[in-house]
Every structure is written in C-alpha cells, then in structure tokens.
Amino acid sequence: MILYFLLLLFVSAKKNHTFTLRISKRNNNPIASGASALARFSSTKTNVNLKNIGNYFYQVYVSVGNGQSFLLDLDTGSADTWVRGPACSSTDGSCSGARVNLSDTTIKPLGKSFQVTYGSGQLSANIYTTKVNIGGAAATIPIGVSTYESGFVGNSGLVGLAYNSLSEISSTTGKNANYFDALGFSPSYQKFSFYLSNAANGDYGEITIGGIDSTRFKGTLQWVPVISKTYWQFDVSKVTFKAGTKVGCVGNVVRNAISDTGTTLIILYAPVADAINQGIGASPYDSSGGYYPIACSKATSGPNIEFKFPNFTLSIPSNIYVIDLGGGNCASGIDRGAGSFNIFGDVLTRAYYTVYDKQHSQIGFSRALHP
Structure with missing residues (x-):
C-alpha cells in the first residue's frame, strides 16, 4: 500500500x-x-x-x-x-x-x-x-x-x-x-x-486531482461501485479469469477486492493466484523469495490474464504483468496473500487508467494509452 x-x-x-x-x-x-x-x-x-x-x-x-x-x-x-x-x-x-x-x-x-x-x-x-x-x-x-x-x-x-x-x-x-x-x-x-x-x-506517469485526463486512455470508462467507504473496495464475485489455456471461475473467492496504488502487484487468495500462475506458465510459488518466478521471455510471449466482470473485461498483457527483477530474473505480477482482501495494485493500474470518484462512490477503468 x-x-x-x-x-x-x-x-x-x-x-x-x-x-x-x-x-x-x-x-x-x-x-x-x-x-x-x-x-x-x-x-x-x-x-x-x-x-x-x-x-x-x-x-x-x-x-x-x-x-x-x-x-x-x-x-x-x-x-x-x-x-x-x-x-x-x-x-x-x-x-x-x-x-x-x-x-x-x-x-x-x-x-x-x-x-x-x-x-x-x-x-x-x-x-x-x-x-x-x-x-x-x-x-x-x-x-x-x-x-x-x-x-x-x-x-x-x-x-x-x-x-x-x-x-x-x-x-x-x-x-x-x-x-x-x-x-x-x-x-x-x-x-x-x-x-x-x-x-x-517510457519513464513517466500522471495523477490528476479533481478530474480525468482523457488523453491518457482509450475507449469508455467502465465503472464498478464502491461497496464499503473505507478502502476503495469493490465486489468482484462474478469475475472469471483466462490465462492461456487455463480458464476458471473464481466465484466468491475474490470478494472484498480493493484498488490500491500503494501495492506493486495484484495479490489474490493463494488458490486463485496458484491457478492463474500455472496458466501463464510461471513456476510454483517460491516461499523463500515470496513470489512466483517466471521466464523473462514471457514478457513478449505470455498470454493475457483476463478478469471478467458482469459488464466488461479487464485484460492484462504479459509485458505488464512480468516484473523484471534484474540479473535475468523475473516475477509474476500476480502474487498470493493471506489477508482479508484481494488487492489490485500497480500491475492493474499500468494496464488501465483508474479513476477514483468520490461523488458517485465508484471506480472507473479504461485501457491506458502507452506510447
């Protein structure tokens, strides 16, 4: 966070x-x-x-x-x-x-x-x-x-x-x-x-205070309601994922999700993170390092990871979710956590321009425009 x-x-x-x-x-x-x-x-x-x-x-x-x-x-x-x-x-x-x-x-x-x-x-x-x-x-x-x-x-x-x-x-x-x-x-x-x-x-980004910068995304913003005015919390109980040939429904497993700019990765309950990482070709979870190792070549050849909401899909390409650790080592941007929340961090925000709307208690997503 x-x-x-x-x-x-x-x-x-x-x-x-x-x-x-x-x-x-x-x-x-x-x-x-x-x-x-x-x-x-x-x-x-x-x-x-x-x-x-x-x-x-x-x-x-x-x-x-x-x-x-x-x-x-x-x-x-x-x-x-x-x-x-x-x-x-x-x-x-x-x-x-x-x-x-x-x-x-x-x-x-x-x-x-x-x-x-x-x-x-x-x-x-x-x-x-x-x-x-x-x-x-x-x-x-x-x-x-x-x-x-x-x-x-x-x-x-x-x-x-x-x-x-x-x-x-x-x-x-x-x-x-x-x-x-x-x-x-x-x-x-x-x-x-x-x-x-x-x-x-590129080596830049942007925060807009008081509004939206429409030059930074394409398409229409898709909105999810905030379900608890504590964290920026939203309900993703109807999400499914597709990672390569691995397709599954996470059902109620990913309830209590929060959008968190202070977290680097997407952190999900362990069974969901395990299934997604298996689907994208990552190695089993490395408990000593605290991440899923993945071949750096997957940044250009890996499948998209898709989170399906009732009315829209968030699709994250491999050049976003493969994290370069240096020294020829890479980690998956999907990690596991033991907390009470699933956390959608910077891996999602790099893929999708994100709007936090307090007036209407909602969060908006649209595909970010990268040069």
Missing part, C-alpha cells in the same frame, strides 16, 4: 481548472518481502505528471509546513498522511533519510499519538496539524510524525487517499484527516485519477 511519486511539473491551481502532476517511480524491489501490499478550491482539477523507474514504486514531492519537501507515497490503500520524525527509530533502516524539522512553528502538536499496521510495515507517530501541499494544492490537516517505523526503507512517508473512516488519525482526534477531502472540491470535481506508464514504454 505504498506508491512513490516525483513532482516534475508544477502547475498552479485555478478555480474551475484541472491540473496534472508528474510522478517518479523509484526502483525499490518489493518482491523479496512478498510485495507490499490544496488550499480550498471549490472547483479545481490538477494534473501532476509522473516519472516511472522500474515498475516498483512511485513518489511525489510534497511540501509540509513552511515549505519542507519530502518524497511521499500517494496511497489509495490507506487513509493517514505522515512524515518521518526527528525522533524516529527503527530496526531495519526505515528511519534513514530526510526528517521533518519540528522547529517549524506552522507544524503544531495536538498532544496525541497513533499506531497503524500496513501490508508491509508498521508505524507509530505523534499527531500534528500543518499544511500539506502537492503542486500548489494545499490543505491544513492533522498528520503523523513518526517515532517508530518498520518496512519503510527508502520512503519518507505517505499521503493516504482511502476514505477518512479508515483513518487512525481521525479516529484519535475526531478531526478530518483526509487530504483530498480537505481540498473542498465541489461535487463534480470530487475525483482523482492515475495513469502509470510501463517502464518499457
């Missing part, structure tokens, strides 16, 4: 105007651990262009307080915003790197703390109120300043974009802690969208 973005293009926010920002993808390999899981503008859409390096993680520069800049994740799989604190401790090197300077008088303590467990790590943090600014889109919200981190090596924090009801900070303080909600968009602008490039087709 960790996505890294690098802001390469600054676009000022204007009322009734969309803006887009560029994101950078940072090449931190998550496979070894099993894959991880604005001031108030009434009507503004912001596009932020992205840069993708290695198809692992994406980051964006976020300004905190009085102009302190950090590379943070934009994560639809969590709801809290936090940065690394000056007193941060860890046992795995997670606290290495930039730390927030609390002598900044615009960062004000609330005298409260919280703890949260992520798919790939843990966090303890004290809570402060301050301004969070992404490309000129700024909101004042309560954020965490970490005192303990585990599983966040190379990451300075994140901006949570799931629903505020999931927020530990909000639960602790009784205040809205959701960055996107705090921007105060009018209803028709209450959406944000992700375009992730594929490394073989």
Whole structure:
C-alpha cells in the first residue's frame, strides 16, 4: 500500500481548472518481502505528471509546513498522511533519510499519538496539524510524525487517499484527516485519477486531482461501485479469469477486492493466484523469495490474464504483468496473500487508467494509452 511519486511539473491551481502532476517511480524491489501490499478550491482539477523507474514504486514531492519537501507515497490503500520524525527509530533502516524539522512553528502538536499496521510495515507517530501541499494544492490537516517505523526503507512517508473512516488519525482526534477531502472540491470535481506508464514504454506517469485526463486512455470508462467507504473496495464475485489455456471461475473467492496504488502487484487468495500462475506458465510459488518466478521471455510471449466482470473485461498483457527483477530474473505480477482482501495494485493500474470518484462512490477503468 505504498506508491512513490516525483513532482516534475508544477502547475498552479485555478478555480474551475484541472491540473496534472508528474510522478517518479523509484526502483525499490518489493518482491523479496512478498510485495507490499490544496488550499480550498471549490472547483479545481490538477494534473501532476509522473516519472516511472522500474515498475516498483512511485513518489511525489510534497511540501509540509513552511515549505519542507519530502518524497511521499500517494496511497489509495490507506487513509493517514505522515512524515518521518526527528525522533524516529527503527530496526531495519526505515528511519534513514530526510526528517521533518519540528522547529517549524506552522507544524503544531495536538498532544496525541497513533499506531497503524500496513501490508508491509508498521508505524507509530505523534499527531500534528500543518499544511500539506502537492503542486500548489494545499490543505491544513492533522498528520503523523513518526517515532517508530518498520518496512519503510527508502520512503519518507505517505499521503493516504482511502476514505477518512479508515483513518487512525481521525479516529484519535475526531478531526478530518483526509487530504483530498480537505481540498473542498465541489461535487463534480470530487475525483482523482492515475495513469502509470510501463517502464518499457517510457519513464513517466500522471495523477490528476479533481478530474480525468482523457488523453491518457482509450475507449469508455467502465465503472464498478464502491461497496464499503473505507478502502476503495469493490465486489468482484462474478469475475472469471483466462490465462492461456487455463480458464476458471473464481466465484466468491475474490470478494472484498480493493484498488490500491500503494501495492506493486495484484495479490489474490493463494488458490486463485496458484491457478492463474500455472496458466501463464510461471513456476510454483517460491516461499523463500515470496513470489512466483517466471521466464523473462514471457514478457513478449505470455498470454493475457483476463478478469471478467458482469459488464466488461479487464485484460492484462504479459509485458505488464512480468516484473523484471534484474540479473535475468523475473516475477509474476500476480502474487498470493493471506489477508482479508484481494488487492489490485500497480500491475492493474499500468494496464488501465483508474479513476477514483468520490461523488458517485465508484471506480472507473479504461485501457491506458502507452506510447
């Protein structure tokens, strides 16, 4: 549930105007651990262009307080915003790197703390109120300043974009802690969208805040309703899959799916992941490495993986789901998990432009346009 973005293009926010920002993808390999899981503008859409390096993680520069800049994740799989604190401790090197300077008088303590467990790590943090600014889109919200981190090596924090009801900070303080909600968009602008490039087709991507960039996809957006306003959760109980000659119906096995920009892979219940990987020609699950090995040549010769919904199909080509680990080794982008959710991460988002629509409580997908 960790996505890294690098802001390469600054676009000022204007009322009734969309803006887009560029994101950078940072090449931190998550496979070894099993894959991880604005001031108030009434009507503004912001596009932020992205840069993708290695198809692992994406980051964006976020300004905190009085102009302190950090590379943070934009994560639809969590709801809290936090940065690394000056007193941060860890046992795995997670606290290495930039730390927030609390002598900044615009960062004000609330005298409260919280703890949260992520798919790939843990966090303890004290809570402060301050301004969070992404490309000129700024909101004042309560954020965490970490005192303990585990599983966040190379990451300075994140901006949570799931629903505020999931927020530990909000639960602790009784205040809205959701960055996107705090921007105060009018209803028709209450959406944000992700375009992730594929490394073989360029090193950039894009997030659009407040709308949709129709130049980044082809065809018509297909919508699924959000069934729980916590995660961006949707029901895929009627999905079937086709992977080469292997065809099967997953039935109720893939209920409780979430769309998560902070997770690199698609993580499914083990029986489903096993069946799909057998169908695409991957090797059996490597429990020591935490992934399904697959021949790198499958990136150009492997079959599509198809997830069939009642009214549309999401088809993922092999050049998207074969993940290059370096050294002539590759992993399948379909992994297994033991959690209560099936997670559709960046493997799906690279294949399909994804729109998160809060006004209508729905998620939209359409085939991403890659050069």
